[in-house]
Amino acid sequence: MDKFIQLTLTGLTNGAIFALVALGFVLIYKASDVINFAQGDFLLVGAYITYGLIVQVGLPWSVSLLLALIVAVALGIVVERFVLRPMIGEPIISVIMVTIGLSSLLRAIVTSFWGTMGRQFPKFLPTQPVEIAGATVPADRLIAMGVVAVLLVIFSVFFRRSREGIAMRATADDQQAALSMGISVQKIFAMAWSIAAVTAVLAGIIVANITELSFFAISAIGLHVFPVVILGGLDSIPGAIIGGVIIGLLQTFVAGYTPSQLALSSVIPFIVLIIILMVKPYGLFGEERIERV
Amino acid sequence: MESGIFHTTYNKDMALRRTPIMRWRIILAVIFLVILPFVSNGYSLTLANQIGIAAIAAIGLNILTGFTGQISLGTGGFMAIGAYTSGILAAYMGIPWWLTIPFACVVTAVVGSIFGIPSLRLKGLYLAIATLAAQEIIQWAIVRSPLGTDALVVPPIKIFGTSLTKLRIAGFGGIDFWFYWIIFLSLGGVILFTVNLFRTKVGRAFIAIRDQDIAAEVMGVNLFRYKLLSFATSSLVIGLGGAILAQYRGIVNYERFTIEASIFYLAVIIIGGLGSVSGSVYGAIFMVLIPAILNNIGRALGSTAPEIARLVPFARQAVFGLTIILFLVFEPEGLAKIWRDIKDYFRLWPFSY
Numbered sequence: 001m002d003k004f005i006q007l008t009l010t011g012l013t014n015g016a017i018f019a020l021v022a023l024g025f026v027l028i029y030k031a032s033d034v035i036n037f038a039q040g041d042f043l044l045v046g047a048y049i050t051y052g053l054i055v056q057v058g059l060p061w062s063v064s065l066l067l068a069l070i071v072a073v074a075l076g077i078v079v080e081r082f083v084l085r086p087m088i089g090e091p092i093i094s095v096i097m098v099t100i101g102l103s104s105l106l107r108a109i110v111t112s113f114w115g116t117m118g119r120q121f122p123k124f125l126p127t128q129p130v131e132i133a134g135a136t137v138p139a140d141r142l143i144a145m146g147v148v149a150v151l152l153v154i155f156s157v158f159f160r161r162s163r164e165g166i167a168m169r170a171t172a173d174d175q176q177a178a179l180s181m182g183i184s185v186q187k188i189f190a191m192a193w194s195i196a197a198v199t200a201v202l203a204g205i206i207v208a209n210i211t212e213l214s215f216f217a218i219s220a221i222g223l224h225v226f227p228v229v230i231l232g233g234l235d236s237i238p239g240a241i242i243g244g245v246i247i248g249l250l251q252t253f254v255a256g257y258t259p260s261q262l263a264l265s266s267v268i269p270f271i272v273l274i275i276i277l278m279v280k281p282y283g284l285f286g287e288e289r290i291e292r293v
Numbered sequence: 294m295e296s297g298i299f300h301t302t303y304n305k306d307m308a309l310r311r312t313p314i315m316r317w318r319i320i321l322a323v324i325f326l327v328i329l330p331f332v333s334n335g336y337s338l339t340l341a342n343q344i345g346i347a348a349i350a351a352i353g354l355n356i357l358t359g360f361t362g363q364i365s366l367g368t369g370g371f372m373a374i375g376a377y378t379s380g381i382l383a384a385y386m387g388i389p390w391w392l393t394i395p396f397a398c399v400v401t402a403v404v405g406s407i408f409g410i411p412s413l414r415l416k417g418l419y420l421a422i423a424t425l426a427a428q429e430i431i432q433w434a435i436v437r438s439p440l441g442t443d444a445l446v447v448p449p450i451k452i453f454g455t456s457l458t459k460l461r462i463a464g465f466g467g468i469d470f471w472f473y474w475i476i477f478l479s480l481g482g483v484i485l486f487t488v489n490l491f492r493t494k495v496g497r498a499f500i501a502i503r504d505q506d507i508a509a510e511v512m513g514v515n516l517f518r519y520k521l522l523s524f525a526t527s528s529l530v531i532g533l534g535g536a537i538l539a540q541y542r543g544i545v546n547y548e549r550f551t552i553e554a555s556i557f558y559l560a561v562i563i564i565g566g567l568g569s570v571s572g573s574v575y576g577a578i579f580m581v582l583i584p585a586i587l588n589n590i591g592r593a594l595g596s597t598a599p600e601i602a603r604l605v606p607f608a609r610q611a612v613f614g615l616t617i618i619l620f621l622v623f624e625p626e627g628l629a630k631i632w633r634d635i636k637d638y639f640r641l642w643p644f645s646y
Contacts, residue, residue, distance in 0.1 A: 086622040101617030108611035267433040270426040
């Protein structure tokens with residue numbers, strides 16, 4: 001039973017991180033119909049820049065965090081302006097490939113500065129174990145979960161109450177109608193990309209903090225976000241959260257209860273992905289699109 | 294003075310080589326390819342072989358993605374199936390190498406069509422994600438199978454009882470030399486097959502599905518059948534590439550067939566030109582030569598400026614990403630379109646409008 005609770009807690013934190021990454025992903029898809037293969041690389045950029053600022057420059061972590069977020073906003077705007085805007089109206093494969101090219105470029109930049117070796121990330125969150133219902137969890141995991149929960153609440157409020165959030169939803173619904181209501185669609189796209197970059201950078205820092213700064217582990221999250229968003233529905237924010245938690249829990253339980261030499265936990269999200277695509281292609285909460293010739 | 298290409302009969306318009314210049318260009322290319330192995334050194338021959346294999350796989354992918362419009366991120370996985378089938382049959386079953394290659398093609402075609410089944414319900418990026426999952430599942434299956442992460446050693450090829458590495462005729466020989474012929478004959482076959490495929494009913498159905506699948510269905514194209522057929526044909530050709538690669542390298546390692554390989558082949562057909570057989574070949578030449586050139590620059594700088602040479606591997610990845618982005622932003626139709634524009638410019642000169 002202890003093991004079960006332990007795994008549940010670990011799974012929930014992993015799921016929260018997936019949800020955070022998926023949130024940025026869904027945001028971009030909702031606003032601009034672009035599927036972003038470079039989401040995992042935004043995580044890398046965030047984690048490594050924070051690492052560089054804290055360890056190599058020697059800034060306090062709060063300042064570094066702030067600077068990393070500013071970089072994220074700038075990155076989002078630059079990417080939207082110079083890479084994605086020329087792709088408006090192009091076929092899906094061009095859009096997919098351009099984000100793959102972006103991913104390759106970002107990876108090259110990160111590795112040229114920091115290489116691919118794992119590094120010890122300066123843990124600025126407390127790590128002492130906390131006991132919950134007979135299982136122990138490091139405090140930083142709980143804090144990470146709390147941070148993610150707070151962020152998700154902020155985003156939901158943003159989309160329901162704020163002017164920009166509503167404008168973003170309107171753009172996602174119908175770009176032409178939004179334009180004719182005086183919403184600047186270009187500004188909305190730029191905003192979607194910067195918010196997505198901010199969530200990814202935050203997720204990168206959190207992952208680096210609770211595990212370590214590993215190039216391969218962090219970039220793998222970029223791939224694992226696909227099962228999450230497909231399960232939840234590509235255009236649903238609650239779907240991203242629930243999908244993230246389900247995949248996080250599933251992966252942790254599979255890792256905990258099946259023989260480790262099978263490494264089933266790395267492939268189970270993709271098996272779920274195939275099943276979901278066969279049975280319910282638009283996911284649990286996604287909007288079904290009807291196509292007309 | 295020419296003002297364009299105009300045909301007076303249907304036969305001429307449907308011909309494979311539509312102008313006399315085209316015929317001459319093909320003859321020249323063949324002469325060049327026949328002379329090449331006799332005058333080039335081992336290094337350029339290796340590069341040529343790499344280009345040939347990349348071109349075969351890229352044409353395979355182009356059948357599916359460029360001509361049928363089904364985006365696939367699973368090329369690496371399908372190539373792995375071709376390579377492992379050929380390698381296992383040769384290493385453990387003792388089947389002669391030339392027989393393993395068609396076997397590998399058929400097995401890859403079958404696996405490809407199985408992963409093509411979701412394509413009936415999924416399209417666009419949903420299908421792309423499904424093939425991404427196929428890639429990850431195939432890779433996992435290989436790594437967790439008894440083969441594991443160790444490289445599979447393929448026995449050296451023999452022709453009439455002599456090992457290919459030792460076989461020499463008039464001073465020419467070596468594994469690269471002999472494989473050059475195998476690869477380029479196969480590539481020639483694949484090109485002829487693909488070019489002709491799109492002059493048949495099946496090929497036309499593929500193109501109809503790409504342009505507008507619902508309209509195609511209304512006009513009587515059986516979507517499921519033709520999509521599966523497209524997956525099978527494409528995987529068959531990709532499997533051929535994988536099998537030849539396995540026999541040529543003599544060792545099969547899963548690391549060669551990861552998601553990066555899938556992305557590489559997509560990049561080849563994007564840069565070469567979607568829906569263009571010659572474009573796939575141009576793309577393969579471009580994408581194999583660029584990293585090779587960067588490597589050579591790195592090696593040349595290695596002694597004088599080791600600082601810069603250290604950055605070459607990263608530069609290679611950055612250039613890879615940047616080429617994809619720049620091509621998509623500035624010339625989405627790829628090298629094939631650039632080549633067509635150049636030809637049109639000269640054909641229509643001085644009235645090139």
